[in-house]
Structure formats: C-alpha cells, structure tokens
Amino acid sequence: xxxxxxxxxxxxxxxxxxxxxxxxxxxxxxxxxxxxxxxxxxxxxxxxxxxxxxxxxxxxxxxxxxxxxxxxxxxxxxxxxxxxxxxxxxxxxxxxxxxxxxxxxxxxxxxxxxxxxxxxxxxxxxxxxxxxxxxxxxxxxxxxxxxxxxxxxxxxxxxxxxxxxxxxxxxxxxxxxxxxxxxxxxxxxxxxxxxxxxxxxxxxxx
Amino acid sequence: xxxxxxxxxxxxxxxxxxxxxxxxxxxxxxxxxxxxxxxxxxxxxxxxxxxxxxxxxxxxxxxxxxxxxxxxxxxxxxxxxxxxxxxxxxxxxxxxxxxxxxxxxxxxxxxxxxxxxxxxxxxxxxxxxxxxxxxxxxxxxxxxxxxxxxxxxxxxxxxxxxxxxxxxxxxxxxxxxxxxxxxxxxxxxxxxxxxxxxxxxxxxxx
DNA sequence: TTTTAATCGTGATTTTTTTCTTGATTTAGT
DNA sequence: ACTAAATCAAGAAAAAAATCACGATTAAAA
Numbered sequence: 001x002x003x004x005x006x007x008x009x010x011x012x013x014x015x016x017x018x019x020x021x022x023x024x025x026x027x028x029x030x031x032x033x034x035x036x037x038x039x040x041x042x043x044x045x046x047x048x049x050x051x052x053x054x055x056x057x058x059x060x061x062x063x064x065x066x067x068x069x070x071x072x073x074x075x076x077x078x079x080x081x082x083x084x085x086x087x088x089x090x091x092x093x094x095x096x097x098x099x100x101x102x103x104x105x106x107x108x109x110x111x112x113x114x115x116x117x118x119x120x121x122x123x124x125x126x127x128x129x130x131x132x133x134x135x136x137x138x139x140x141x142x143x144x145x146x147x148x149x150x151x152x153x154x155x156x157x158x159x160x161x162x163x164x165x166x167x168x169x170x171x172x173x174x175x176x177x178x179x180x181x182x183x184x185x186x187x188x189x190x191x192x193x194x195x196x197x198x199x200x201x202x203x204x205x206x
Numbered sequence: 207x208x209x210x211x212x213x214x215x216x217x218x219x220x221x222x223x224x225x226x227x228x229x230x231x232x233x234x235x236x237x238x239x240x241x242x243x244x245x246x247x248x249x250x251x252x253x254x255x256x257x258x259x260x261x262x263x264x265x266x267x268x269x270x271x272x273x274x275x276x277x278x279x280x281x282x283x284x285x286x287x288x289x290x291x292x293x294x295x296x297x298x299x300x301x302x303x304x305x306x307x308x309x310x311x312x313x314x315x316x317x318x319x320x321x322x323x324x325x326x327x328x329x330x331x332x333x334x335x336x337x338x339x340x341x342x343x344x345x346x347x348x349x350x351x352x353x354x355x356x357x358x359x360x361x362x363x364x365x366x367x368x369x370x371x372x373x374x375x376x377x378x379x380x381x382x383x384x385x386x387x388x389x390x391x392x393x394x395x396x397x398x399x400x401x402x403x404x405x406x407x408x409x410x411x412x
Numbered sequence: 413t414t415t416t417a418a419t420c421g422t423g424a425t426t427t428t429t430t431t432c433t434t435g436a437t438t439t440a441g442t
Numbered sequence: 443a444c445t446a447a448a449t450c451a452a453g454a455a456a457a458a459a460a461t462c463a464c465g466a467t468t469a470a471a472a
Contacts, residue, residue, distance in 0.1 A: 007402075008429075014401035018385045032449065039385060043431060048450065060437040060450045077404045092305045096298035102360075102383050106400045154308075173403060177308050179224045179245060189406035193397070194312045195220035196213075197379060198283045200395035214459075238419065249461055254420065266420045266467040 005053070005076065012050055013073050015040055020070035032063030079107040084145045085173075088160060089152035090115035090123075090130045093175055097149060098125045111143060133160075137167040146170040154178050211259070211282065218256055219279050221246055226276035238269030285313040290351045291379075294366060295358035296321035296329075296336045299381055303355060304331045317349060339366075343373035352376040360384050 005013070016036060023031055033051070037044035051064060054072040058064040074080055087094045090113045097103070098113055113130040115121065121132045131139065139145070148169045152160050157178035164172060165186050172188045174180055180188050211219070222242060229237055239257070243250035257270060260278040264270040280286055293300045296319045303309070304319055319336045321327065327338045337345065345351070354375045358366050363384035370378060371392050378394045380386055386394050 006428075010404055011398055011401040014398055014404065015385055015396060018383050021383075022385070034449075039387065044449090045432075045451090046430065048452095049430085052451080058450055061439050061448050063449075079404075092298070092302035096302040099298045100399075102400060106404065108400075108403065171406070173406065177224050178228070179221055181245065187406070189403065190221065191399070191402065192217055192220055193306075194308060194314075195217040196397060197314065197395065198216055198220065198285075198312065200377070200379065200393070212458080240419075250419090251422090251462075252460065254422090255460085258421075264420055265469095267418050267469050269419070 009050055009053065010077060012040070012042075012046075013054075013077055016047075016050070017070060017073045017077075020066050020073070023066045024070065029066055030059075030063045031066050031069070033058070035063070077106075079105070082107050082109050083147060084109050084111050084143065085147035085149055086111060086136065086139070086145055086169075087113040087128075087149045087151060088115075088133070088136070088164065089113075089150060090117070090120045090125070091151060091153070094149075094151035095125055097151065097175075098128055101126075108147075110149075111145060112139065133163070136164070140167045140169060147173065149173045149175065151175045215256055215259065216283060218246070218248070218252075219260075219283055222253075222256070223276060223279045223283075226272050226279065229272045230276065235272055236265075236269045237272050237275070239264070241269070283312075285311075288313050288315050289353060290315050290317050290349065291353035291355055292317060292342065292346070292351055292375075293319040293334075293355045293357060294321075294339070294342070294370065295319075295356060296323070296326045296331070297357060297359070300355075300357035301331055303357065303381075304334055307332075314353075316355075317351060318345065339369070342370070346373045346375060353379065355379045355381065356386075357381045 019031070019036060019039060033044040033047040036047045048058070051058065051069065054069070054076055056064060056069055056072050085108055087098055087110055090098075094113055094115075098110055103110060110128055112128050113125060114133045114136050115130055116133045118132070120130050123130045146169060148164050148171070150157065150161065150164070150172055154176050157174070157176040158180060161172060161174075161180045161182065165182060170186055172180065172182070172186065173191060174188050175191045175193075177194070179190070182188055225237070225242060225245060239250040239253040242253050254264070257264065257275065260275070260282055262270060262275055262278050291314055293304055293316055300319055300321075304316055309316060316334055318334050319331060320339045320342050321336055322339045324338070326336050329336045352375065354370050354377070356363060356367060356370070356378055360382050363380070363382040364386060367378060367380075367386045367388065371388060376392055378386065378388070378392065379397060380394050381397045381399075383400070385396070388394055
C-alpha cells in the first residue's frame with residue numbers, strides 16, 4: 001500500500017465500498033458524488049477528493065462507474081492481498097469474528113482459533129479449528145502468520161499478548177479494553193468499541 | 207454532554223480511561239503525560255491538551271491524580287448516565303455483545319435481544335432474554351428505549367432498520383456492513399470493523 | 413540551600429482535513 | 443443548435459488537529 005491513507009479516509013472508503021456493493025446488486029452502473037454524500041451526511045466535494053485519491057476520474061453530469069470505484073477501493077485498501085490471521089480467545093467475541101465472513105471478502109483470512117479451555121479445543125467453527133493456545137508458537141512459525149486478533153478477557157490480555165509477541169506475532173488487533181504494552185517492533189490496533197459508541201452517544205443523548 | 211468532544215479525542219479518552227483502571231488496580235495514584243504518551247505512541251502535549259479539556263489540572267514534576275482523571279473522563283464521556291439499548295439480531299455477534307460486560311461499566315445497559323428465529327426466542331443470554339422481533343415495538347414503547355444495536359446479516363439490515371425506525375428507535379449502532387438509509391430524525395453510527403482494520407493493515411503489511 | 417531534572421501549561425507553528433468557490437463539461441430538454 | 447441543470451475538477455480558504463517550544467513549577471538530589 002504505497003500511499004499513506006489517513007484513518008478517516010480509509011473509513012470513508014469502506015463505507016463507499018458498501019454502497020458500491022449495494023448498487024451492483026441493484027444493477028446500477030453509475031453513481032454521483034452528491035448521491036453518496038447525501039447518504040453519508042457529508043460534503044460532496046469530500047467524496048470527490050477521496051475518489052481523486054483513488055485516481056478514479058468521474059464524468060460530469062453522470063458520475064462515476066460503480067464497478068471501477070469498487071475495484072479501485074479494493075485495490076487501494078488492499079482487499080486483494082490476502083492476509084492470514086489467528087483469533088486468540090474462543091469466547092463469544094472470538095467465535096463471532098470467526099463466523100464473520102465479511103473478513104474474507106475484505107482480504108483477511110482467519111486460519112484458526114486458540115483458547116486454553118480444554119472443552120473448546122478441537123471444536124470447529126466455520127471450518128476453522130480451535131487449538132490449544134500452547135500450539136500457537138509452532139503454527140505461527142509453520143504458517144508464517146503475523147496477525148493475531150485478541151479476544152481474551154481483559155485480565156489476561158497483557159499476559160497473552162506477551163506470549164504472542166514471544167511467538168513472533170507482529171500485529172495485534174486488540175479487541176480487549178486493555179492498553180497493551182508492546183515493544184516497538186510490534187504494532188497494536190485497538191478496536192475501541194466503547195470509544196466510538198460514546199462519541200456517538202455523547203453528541204445527542206446527553 | 208454539553209461539550210462537543212471530537213471523535214479522535216473521545217477515542218483517546220477511553221484509552222486513557224483503560225490505563226487509569228489499570229493503574230488503580232496496581233495501586234498507583236499519579237500518572238504523568240509522558241508516561242501515557244509513550245504507552246500510546248502519541249505526543250505528550252497532546253495528552254495534556256486532552257486533559258485540559260477535562261478541566262483537570264496536573265501538578266508539575268508529579269503528574270495527574272489517577273482517580274480524578276478517571277472520574278472526569280467518566281463524567282465527560284457520560285459513563286455515569288446510563289443508556290438503555292436493545293440488541294437486534296441474536297447471532298454470534300449479537301450474543302457476544304450481550305456478554306460484553308464492559309458495556310455496563312461504560313453506561314450502556316443492554317435490556318434484551320431480539321431475533322426472528324423461533325429456536326432462539328426465550329433463551330437467556332447473560333441474564334437478558336431473547337424476544338421475537340415482533341415484540342420489539344411494544345417493548346420500545348413501554349421501556350422508552352431509544353438505542354438499537356443492529357447485528358443482523360447484511361441482507362436484512364435495511365429492512366430491519368426500517369422496522370426499528372417505525373418502532374420509534376432513534377439511534378442505531380450499526381454493526382452490519384450495510385450503509386443504512388434513514389430519515390434525518392434517526393442517527394446511525396457505523397461500526398466499521400474492516401475500515402479500522404484495513405487502516406492498520408495498510409500501513410505496514412502491504 | 414541550591415541545583416537539577418521532570419513535568420506542567422500554553423501560545424505559536426505546522427500539518428492535516430474539510431469546506432467553499434469557480435469554471436469546465438456533459439446530458440437532457442427546448 | 444441552444445439552453446439549462448447537474449456534475450466533476452481543482453485551487454483557495456477555513457477549520458481542526460497535532461506538534462513544537464519554552465517559561466514556570468516543583469520534588470528530589472547534591
């Protein structure tokens with residue numbers, strides 16, 4: 001991904017992408033920036049600026065080709081390039097993510113889950129096996145997996161993260177509310193469910 | 207929430223909050239902006255600016271009082287004010303969110319779940335009952351619930367959202383990848399799992 | 413006490429992001 | 443053809459956010 005896409009932009013790009021998928025399903029071939037802008041409650045020149053970033057020219061009075069937009073969003077966001085990942089923590093959230101097929105169409109390939117609960121080990125979820133956590137280091141090495149999706153309870157988050165780092169995991173998508181301590185070689189992405197919700201709620205609901 | 211807290215700030219506030227919780231557990235009473243900044247990989251003056259927004263003064267050479275910071279973050283983000291919500295869609299994600307106890311401590315109170323699958327109806331999840339979706343309008347009215355957390359499959363998202371809106375739901379926290387069409391009286395918050403992940407992944411993993 | 417180093421507070425600067433504006437283009441209607 | 447309306451493109455302007463810089467404060471060490 002040569003270009004450095006700002007967080008806000010990549011967020012909007014995925015929203016645009018969803019709209020493109022919808023338009024394709026409905027057989028609509030072109031879409032204009034005001035249409036999209038109105039749908040998302042943003043400015044239409046914002047939409048055009050974002051599309052320009054994709055090097056995707058529109059046609060005056062007509063708009064953009066839905067198919068082309070969808071393709072270049074996918075290319076820009078790297079959907080095409082599949083990335084393998086492990087889910088660590090086969091609790092409810094872990095299982096939910098394992099079943100979340102959208103990941104696949106967005107280029108994130110969940111290979112397996114890990115847990116320390118013997119009852120869960122060897123179960124299958126959405127064709128993915130749950131392994132005992134002790135098997136992780138070996139599988140990381142054999143499969144060259146760099147990404148872990150962390151869905152364990154908060155109190156174990158740091159200890160498990162340390163274990164993942166020892167096992168050579170390079171990227172942690174952190175769904176726990178803990179703020180992980182990691183060395184500079186490891187990148188953490190905090191999925192901050194409450195943060196984004198509070199922002200939403202605070203604006204209106206008092 | 208009188209003040210209009212920008213999205214990025216409220217995001218950082220929840221991260222600060224997690225760190226405060228951790229410090230309290232460890233019995234540490236003060237924390238400095240450089241400590242926090244280093245942990246999150248951001249600038250320390252940024253942290254101070256955010257704290258200033260909370261009207262929370264620090265002490266030179268010492269830092270801020272952890273307890274005070276935690277309290278004022280909670281006050282500012284409205285943790286104190288409990289908000290009731292329904293989860294619509296008792297699939298894996300819906301069940302996971304129903305079990306996610308952090309919601310409660312952040313002031314979001316899940317009252318019940320709804321689904322159209324007769325097999326799921328009347329089950330209990332984390333002390334919350336699953337009702338048939340047809341019961342929703344009545345319960346919205348009786349309990350005065352304004353928030354729905356939407357976790358149905360994408361293809362039903364718009365239809366279910368329309369139903370929620372007819373039932374007088376005012377805020378939709380949308381976990382589906384669909385971009386909902388709603389009237390201006392209804393606010394949608396898109397939880398864009400892939401968007402935030404792609405942003406993370408794009409930066410490094412190519 | 414005096415010095416030193418860490419830390420705060422805040423105004424200035426820079427960078428990033430969004431919105432505004434204007435002119436060109438294109439389709440559809442006259 | 444000509445006109446009108448919608449739309450794109452792109453630069454300018456404005457707004458927002460992040461970073462820098464530095465004086466003031468304070469706790470601990472010399």
